Amino acid sequence: MLLVILELVGIAVFAASGALAAVRARLDVFGVTVVALATALGGGVIRDVLLGVHPPTSLTKWPYLLVPALTGLLVFTFHPQVAKLRRAVQLLDAIGLGLFVTGGTSTALALGAPPYTACLIGMTTGIGGGAMRDVLLREIPLVLRREIYAVAALLGCLVVAGGSVLGLPEGPVALAGSALVVAVRLLALWRKWNAPVAHGLDA
Numbered sequence: 001m002l003l004v005i006l007e008l009v010g011i012a013v014f015a016a017s018g019a020l021a022a023v024r025a026r027l028d029v030f031g032v033t034v035v036a037l038a039t040a041l042g043g044g045v046i047r048d049v050l051l052g053v054h055p056p057t058s059l060t061k062w063p064y065l066l067v068p069a070l071t072g073l074l075v076f077t078f079h080p081q082v083a084k085l086r087r088a089v090q091l092l093d094a095i096g097l098g099l100f101v102t103g104g105t106s107t108a109l110a111l112g113a114p115p116y117t118a119c120l121i122g123m124t125t126g127i128g129g130g131a132m133r134d135v136l137l138r139e140i141p142l143v144l145r146r147e148i149y150a151v152a153a154l155l156g157c158l159v160v161a162g163g164s165v166l167g168l169p170e171g172p173v174a175l176a177g178s179a180l181v182v183a184v185r186l187l188a189l190w191r192k193w194n195a196p197v198a199h200g201l202d203a
Contacts, residue, residue: 006099007099007100010099010100011064011067012040013093013096014039015037015068015069015071016036016071016082017039017093017130018072019033020075020083022072023076023079025137032072032073034136035072036069036071037072038136039132040067041056041064041065042130043100043104043124043126044057044058044128045058046124047107047128051111051113090186093185094189095182097152098181098185101122101123101125102122102157102160102174102177103122103125103174104121105121105177106122106160106174109164115162118157118161118164119158122157122161123154127141127143130149148193149185149188151184151195152184152185152188153181155177159177160173160177163176
């Protein structure tokens with residue numbers, strides 16, 4: 001039950017980030033809700049499609065649809081107040097990323113995926129929704145152009161996959177992987193780290 005609650009919290013935070021971006025793009029209430037749903041559930045849907053889980057888990061359980069939809073509507077209504085909670089949203093987003101990444105990697109391993117495949121699927125679970133959000137809003141995905149996001153996700157995947165290879169207990173390993181993702185993500189935000197880009201390009 002605790003894991004389900006934490007996962008729903010992560011879904012709500014991802015939905016809020018998508019809804020805020022949609023509000024800034026001046027989408028109507030339906031558009032804001034759609035983007036919120038895509039941001040919250042996109043990574044999990046991609047994970048399940050890659051793993052052959054049909055229909056995707058998030059589309060068969062009503063709380064996974066209701067929570068992001070309601071979050072999108074709340075952000076649409078109270079977006080000025082939500083926008084002021086930027087630091088809190090960033091913290092919860094980092095926690096959600098950690099949970100999604102380790103959960104996606106663990107799911108892939110449990111279904112028989114090799115460690116390197118599980119890492120790629122776990123990373124996609126964490127960043128897929130944000131990438132879908134940016135594509136819907138006609139932007140280059142944030143994870144491809146700024147901030148240490150995908151790298152933090154991949155580090156968490158490596159911890160979980162490495163723990164599986166070594167035969168370590170799944171729960172503590174997943175917790176360690178999530179903690180590493182959160183720590184790297186928050187440190188990158190604090191230090192304003194970005195992945196390097198090519199030099200010598202015309203402005």
